[in-house]
Amino acid sequence: MFNLRNTPSAIEFGTDNKHGPLPLLLLVLTVITGVVDAVSFLKLGHVFVANMTGNVVFLGFAIADATDFSIATSLVAIAAFLAGALAGGRLAVRVGRHRGRHLAVATFIETVLVGAALVISTSPLDPNGEILRYVFIVLLALTMGIQNATARRLGVPSLTTTVLTLTLTGLAADSHFAGGTRSQTSRKLAAVAAMFVGAALGAILVLRVGVGAALALTLALLVLTTIAAYQQSTSSANWAAEAS
Secondary structure, three states: OOOHHHOHHHHHHHOEOOOEOHHHHHHHHHHHHHHHHHHHHHHOOOOOOOOHHHHHHHHHHHHOOOOOOOHHHHHHHHHHHHHHHHHHHHHHHHHOOEHHHHHHHHHHHHHHHHHHHHHHHOOOOOOOOHHHHHHHHHHHHHHHHHHHHHHHHHOOOOOOOOOOHHHHHHHHHOOHHHOOOOOOHHHHHHHHHHHHHHHHHHHHHHHHOOHHHHHHHHHHHHHHHHHHHHHOOOOOOHHHEOOO
């Protein structure tokens, strides 16, 4: 069984005294973001289920009647993401006092949503049908909304799991060349790499195997994250306390 306590090299890379194993687990969720956005952009139309900045821009393109962009698709993705973020916020109020337990519950819910999407993708129904396309968008955007709200509440710097703009800005603005302190450079680089790897893997699986393969990878990563977070859900270490 996957056990963070038995992986000292991973612990050394992904943990610190303030946040424990959370950085490593959030990096896994960042990989997941890359995978699901590859699924949504390449197979569900020009839409993201995690990157809402992109969807707002796409909505502007669609209003201007640009080819291959849809007002309805962008609005559905944004609305579902907001609903997921709302649910994630409510979840944080209920279980957020222990960060390990909070992450375990959140990723379990994400697992259920992605599992439903995977089941639908392997059903005899036409996966390219218009209704199913919106079902996939809703399920995956809900997942990413919950994930983003959870990462926000966990409060690990440079690891939002869904947005890299501020992370990339920090890499440059906090660098030695800018006169900065090079704060958390390795973590920022790891976040960028995780998103890149997830997007590349997602694109390869979607284009060469199918949507189901990408969703299966997402589900497997979520299951591992849930198990690892659950193992930490009773920890009394300082990092487990609610972020201030």
